[in-house]
Amino acid sequence: MVLINPRRFIQFLADHYEIIESLSRMSRFTDTEFREVAPDLDPEDLTRKGLLDFIPETCEYSLHPTVSQLFRELNRKRHLSSGHLTQIHVRKLQVLLEALDRCHRHRMWYEFEVELESLHRAILEINSDVQGNLDAIRRQTGTFRGEPWGGAKKRLAVLGSIWDNQIQPLEGVFVPQGPVDAVLEQIETLLKRAETSVMGNPMAEGNLRHTYFQARRLTRSARDAHMEAIREIRPLYETAKRNEKVATAASALIMGCFENRKAAQPLYAERKNGISHALDGIFGIQSTANDGEERFYTPFSSDEARILLVERYFGYRPAPPPILVKPLHAEAPFVLTEKVVRQALKQEIEIHGPVLDVMAWIIEAFPKAALKDVIRAYGWVVLKWGGKADPVRDAVNRKSGMRIISHPVVSMALPRRST
Amino acid sequence: MTFPVLPRQRDIFEALISGRHMCLEDGELFTALRDNEDDYRALFGGLGLELIVDPRGFFFLNGTRTPANMKDILFFMAILFEYMDEQGYSLEEVVFGSDFYFKDLPHLSHQRYAEVMERAAGVKTLEALRGIVTSMARYRFVVTEADSFRFRIPAHRLFDLIRDAENIQAQNELMESGPDGGDQ
Numbered sequence: 001m002v003l004i005n006p007r008r009f010i011q012f013l014a015d016h017y018e019i020i021e022s023l024s025r026m027s028r029f030t031d032t033e034f035r036e037v038a039p040d041l042d043p044e045d046l047t048r049k050g051l052l053d054f055i056p057e058t059c060e061y062s063l064h065p066t067v068s069q070l071f072r073e074l075n076r077k078r079h080l081s082s083g084h085l086t087q088i089h090v091r092k093l094q095v096l097l098e099a100l101d102r103c104h105r106h107r108m109w110y111e112f113e114v115e116l117e118s119l120h121r122a123i124l125e126i127n128s129d130v131q132g133n134l135d136a137i138r139r140q141t142g143t144f145r146g147e148p149w150g151g152a153k154k155r156l157a158v159l160g161s162i163w164d165n166q167i168q169p170l171e172g173v174f175v176p177q178g179p180v181d182a183v184l185e186q187i188e189t190l191l192k193r194a195e196t197s198v199m200g201n202p203m204a205e206g207n208l209r210h211t212y213f214q215a216r217r218l219t220r221s222a223r224d225a226h227m228e229a230i231r232e233i234r235p236l237y238e239t240a241k242r243n244e245k246v247a248t249a250a251s252a253l254i255m256g257c258f259e260n261r262k263a264a265q266p267l268y269a270e271r272k273n274g275i276s277h278a279l280d281g282i283f284g285i286q287s288t289a290n291d292g293e294e295r296f297y298t299p300f301s302s303d304e305a306r307i308l309l310v311e312r313y314f315g316y317r318p319a320p321p322p323i324l325v326k327p328l329h330a331e332a333p334f335v336l337t338e339k340v341v342r343q344a345l346k347q348e349i350e351i352h353g354p355v356l357d358v359m360a361w362i363i364e365a366f367p368k369a370a371l372k373d374v375i376r377a378y379g380w381v382v383l384k385w386g387g388k389a390d391p392v393r394d395a396v397n398r399k400s401g402m403r404i405i406s407h408p409v410v411s412m413a414l415p416r417r418s419t
Numbered sequence: 420m421t422f423p424v425l426p427r428q429r430d431i432f433e434a435l436i437s438g439r440h441m442c443l444e445d446g447e448l449f450t451a452l453r454d455n456e457d458d459y460r461a462l463f464g465g466l467g468l469e470l471i472v473d474p475r476g477f478f479f480l481n482g483t484r485t486p487a488n489m490k491d492i493l494f495f496m497a498i499l500f501e502y503m504d505e506q507g508y509s510l511e512e513v514v515f516g517s518d519f520y521f522k523d524l525p526h527l528s529h530q531r532y533a534e535v536m537e538r539a540a541g542v543k544t545l546e547a548l549r550g551i552v553t554s555m556a557r558y559r560f561v562v563t564e565a566d567s568f569r570f571r572i573p574a575h576r577l578f579d580l581i582r583d584a585e586n587i588q589a590q591n592e593l594m595e596s597g598p599d600g601g602d603q
Contacts, residue, residue: 144509145512147507148506148507148508149507150507151504151505151506151507152504152509152510155509239509239511239512240509242511242578242582243504243509243510243511245582246500246510246578246581246582247500247501247504247510249497249581249582249583249584250496250497250498250500250501250504250581251497251501252584253493253494253497253581253584254494254497254498254501254531254532254535257494257534257535257538257539258534258535258538
């Protein structure tokens with residue numbers, strides 16, 4: 001185990017930022033994949049330094065969870081996160097409160113501390129999301145206020161996307177007496193009760209007070225950031241809506257001037273309704289970060305991933321996966337082939353013994369088969385493969401009225417032909 | 420029926436009755452009008468005219484003359500808006516925050532726009548283009564300088580005008596009426 005010098009470790013991360021960020025996007029990677037990203041580095045060396053973890057079962061590497069977490073947190077503040085995600089965090093507070101209450105009632109103090117820590121983290125995440133959104137919105141609106149950018153339709157698409165995804169979903173969340181206030185109130189009540197219960201334990205008391213004050217401070221900060229984001233974006237959004245209408249109408253007016261109006265119409269229609277350029281804005285928000293680096297934010301994809309992540313860690317139970325190996329004949333082809341019928345028949349006889357009613361068996365085994373295929377299959381079994389009667393078995397079964405058909409593949413019992 | 424003499428009554432009356440729009444930029448005239456809005460509304464109402472107070476910060480009289488070259492102004496503005504939008508500018512921001520130099524206007528320098536100006540307004544020269552701007556200045560939508568002009572707050576009405584003209588059928592009718600407009 002190599003003793004890691006924190007300063008050098010951080011310096012290494014800074015010097016290889018692009019590489020580490022690329023790796024942080026990959027959950028696992030092979031030696032070859034690693035060398036494609038970082039040809040000058042040795043994965044084993046990085047594993048020794050504690051940056052990578054080696055997974056012997058699959059001979060793959062992954063970024064050390066601490067480093068991944070660090071990058072996720074750093075990147076989160078640079079990205080717009082969905083208001084729906086924040087809503088999930090708010091709901092999560094409610095569940096955590098219930099868990100806290102349960103721990104308190106059963107005097108499970110260790111679990112209580114764990115839940116308290118989760119609660120603290122959830123509040124931090126809410127604040128971090130809202131603050132991150134405010135930063136991203138400010139960067140974006142700063143871009144709009146500066147140099148020419150994109151035209152009315154694209155501006156409207158970007159601003160509309162921010163409004164619909166980041167602002168609108170939180171409408172009502174941060175209002176006085178809204179869900180966040182309700183949660184805060186419950187935290188206060190619970191913590192006061194819990195404080196009484198752990199009297200005499202200075203550390204526990206301190207943690208409780210700390211969490212409560214932090215919750216108050218952070219939610220107030222999140223509320224302020226949200227309101228500030230609204231103040232920042234609303235006037236621009238309203239202006240963009242007006243400008244888009246004017247620009248569209250202006251183009252329509254100009255188009256109307258040309259004799260060949262039919263030819264001009266699609267251009268007008270594209271301008272009026274088209275989304276070709278606007279889509280760039282909807283699915284990504286180009287912005288210049290503080291470091292001057294141009295980035296194309298993709299709130300949709302990153303949010304989806306995060307929502308899934310949060311849901312997963314938040315008691316989400318996915319639906320059972322589809323059954324890949326289906327029961328025999330469940331996907332019987334509509335057009336039966338000899339091979340399929342022969343194989344199924346062989347299996348049926350091996351498992352259940354002779355087939356007494358061939359037609360019934362075919363219908364049951366291949367429910368999706370058309371009537372003509374059923375008859376054809378019946379023909380294969382009875383006429384084509386029926387072969388010669390086995391005199392021995394035929395004799396044995398004579399009394400039962402059955403006829404045993406001997407076949408290179410299978411033997412079967414058939415009703416005796418009337419002669 | 421007698422009306423009290425209102426502050427700057429004569430100047431305000433003359434300005435509004437000739438179709439001008441008044442905003443904060445007009446200084447004392449505007450404040451006199453704003454501070455005596457109700458009295459002025461009654462005054463003009465007595466004459467069968469409606470004083471409009473636009474919430475965006477300007478006054479005008481409804482029912483006064485429409486510019487004879489309203490259609491020219493319409494296409495002039497449409498081209499300016501489309502061009503500015505194509506350049507990536509926020510329209511309200513750029514229109515109210517810029518000086519426009521005649522030599523830089525796209526109306527005659529771009530073939531497509533030049534065609535529109537000729538077809539719709541019969542404008543082929545820079546002088547004719549200046550004429551459109553001068554007529555806008557009469558209504559105080561713009562302030563002109565020797566080689567440039569800038570828009571005043573009442574130019575919001577030009578935005579409204581374009582927005583309302585979106586109906587293609589209306590445009591067609593407008594086109595069929597020919598290049599000459601007329602006083603209302």
